[in-house]
Amino acid sequence: MNLQYLKAFYVTVKANSISKAAKILHLTQPGLSMQIQSLEKELGVSLLNRSNKGVELTEAGRVVFDYATTILSLQDNIERDLENLKTDKKHLLLGACKAIGEYALPCSIYVYKQNNKDIDINLEISNTEQVVENLISKTVNIGILHGKVDNPEIIIQKITTDRLLLVTSLPLVKNKVNLNELTRLPLIFREKGSGTRKTILNSLKKHNIKYDDLNIIYELNSMEAIKTSVISGKGISFIPELTIKRELKDGILKAIEIENLEILSEFYISYTKDHALTPYEKDFIKFINSSKRGFC
Numbered sequence: 001m002n003l004q005y006l007k008a009f010y011v012t013v014k015a016n017s018i019s020k021a022a023k024i025l026h027l028t029q030p031g032l033s034m035q036i037q038s039l040e041k042e043l044g045v046s047l048l049n050r051s052n053k054g055v056e057l058t059e060a061g062r063v064v065f066d067y068a069t070t071i072l073s074l075q076d077n078i079e080r081d082l083e084n085l086k087t088d089k090k091h092l093l094l095g096a097c098k099a100i101g102e103y104a105l106p107c108s109i110y111v112y113k114q115n116n117k118d119i120d121i122n123l124e125i126s127n128t129e130q131v132v133e134n135l136i137s138k139t140v141n142i143g144i145l146h147g148k149v150d151n152p153e154i155i156i157q158k159i160t161t162d163r164l165l166l167v168t169s170l171p172l173v174k175n176k177v178n179l180n181e182l183t184r185l186p187l188i189f190r191e192k193g194s195g196t197r198k199t200i201l202n203s204l205k206k207h208n209i210k211y212d213d214l215n216i217i218y219e220l221n222s223m224e225a226i227k228t229s230v231i232s233g234k235g236i237s238f239i240p241e242l243t244i245k246r247e248l249k250d251g252i253l254k255a256i257e258i259e260n261l262e263i264l265s266e267f268y269i270s271y272t273k274d275h276a277l278t279p280y281e282k283d284f285i286k287f288i289n290s291s292k293r294g295f296c
Contacts, residue, residue: 003075005039008032009047010068013061016054070137077138090119090280095140097195098223100267101125103243104295105144111294112287119280127221129193135272142281143270144288146195156268159289163241164199164263166256167248169231176257183213188235191221196265200238203263240265242295 012021012032022032040047047061057065080091096105102125109121124140131143136153149156166182177185190197201211217235220226226237227244231252239253247253269288271277277285287293 001042002039003071005035005042006064006068007072008035009039009061010065010072012036012048012055013057013065018050018055073137073139090278092119092121092142092280092284093140094121094123094142094144095131095134096123096125096144097128097131097146097267098125098221099146099196099240099243099265100144100295102222102224103240108288108293108295111292112284116280116283127191127193128195128198132270135270138272138275141271141275141277142284145268145270146265147199148266148268149270153274154270154272156270157285157289158266159269160267160295162265162267164196164238164265165241165244165248166236166238166258167230167244167253168236168256169233169253170236173236173256175254176259178259179207179209179261182258182261183209184215186217186235187214188226188229188237189214189216189219190223190226191219194221196223196238196240199265200263203261207261238263 008021008025008027011024012018015021015024018029018032022029025032027035036048043060043064045060045064046058047064049056049058083089094105094109101123105123109123113119113121124134126134128145128147128149131140131145132149132151132154134140135143136151143154144159145156148158166185173185174181189200204210204214220229223239223243227239227247229235230237230239231247236256241248244253248255269285271281271285
């Protein structure tokens with residue numbers, strides 16, 4: 001498959017316009033159309049429907065576009081890594097779940113950077129499911145996950161355990177509730193793909209409580225947004241203890257004890273089996289597993 005033609009197709013879809021894509025790729029519109037047609041001929045399928053409103057993927061086009069996203073990302077990563085070898089640059093490409101990435105990890109990176117000034121560190125924060133996808137697609141080389149992930153392509157090592165606390169800023173909420181009362185509380189929840197969400201639901205499942213049994217008022221894809229909402233009195237939520245130590249100490253938030261239920265979060269550092277760790281990546285993993293990591 002011609003990667004130049006695949007990129008022409010990919011950019012056209014992203015731009016939703018032959019003319020816009022041609023400008024981005026520094027091609028004439030006929031030249032770009034010819035490349036897409038050549039790709040369609042090579043694959044034996046029609047990829048795009050063209051109209052005055054732009055371009056629309058065919059069913060076959062959607063399949064090819066999904067693969068193009070991965071293939072072109074891998075191509076960029078290969079070129080990046082080869083360029084790093086030429087220039088002897090050290091790039092630490094990290095991905096982290098939001099529970100760690102938005103709070104604890106920035107302090108760790110700061111501490112690590114003090115003794116490793118020659119290493120450029122890039123951190124991408126997303127939910128656990130996306131971190132795994134980024135590891136597999138080589139967008140990041142080391143990931144920190146919330147919860148144990150069973151994937152044959154990755155290696156995981158547990159680095160820490162933390163409590164998930166049910167917290168509120170509302171003064172009228174009781175300090176202790178039973179499981180039946182829990183199902184009636186107005187909960188703010190994380191989105192699908194979140195390690196926090198999976199951990200909570202797995203723990204509740206042991207008590208025959210399902211997602212649909214809960215009074216979930218809305219979902220957010222950011223732990224920081226959830227914390228802000230809870231502090232503002234918009235609802236109640238499960239939040240990792242390490243992210244709210246100051247708020248608990250200052251009385252801004254209070255923990256609600258749940259009878260017969262304690263939810264523990266496990267965090268893992270991970271990388272793919274086919275990735276040969278560089279010496280500085282091994283050093284970072286060792287650092288994160290040590291008492292020197294300085295989680296905030």
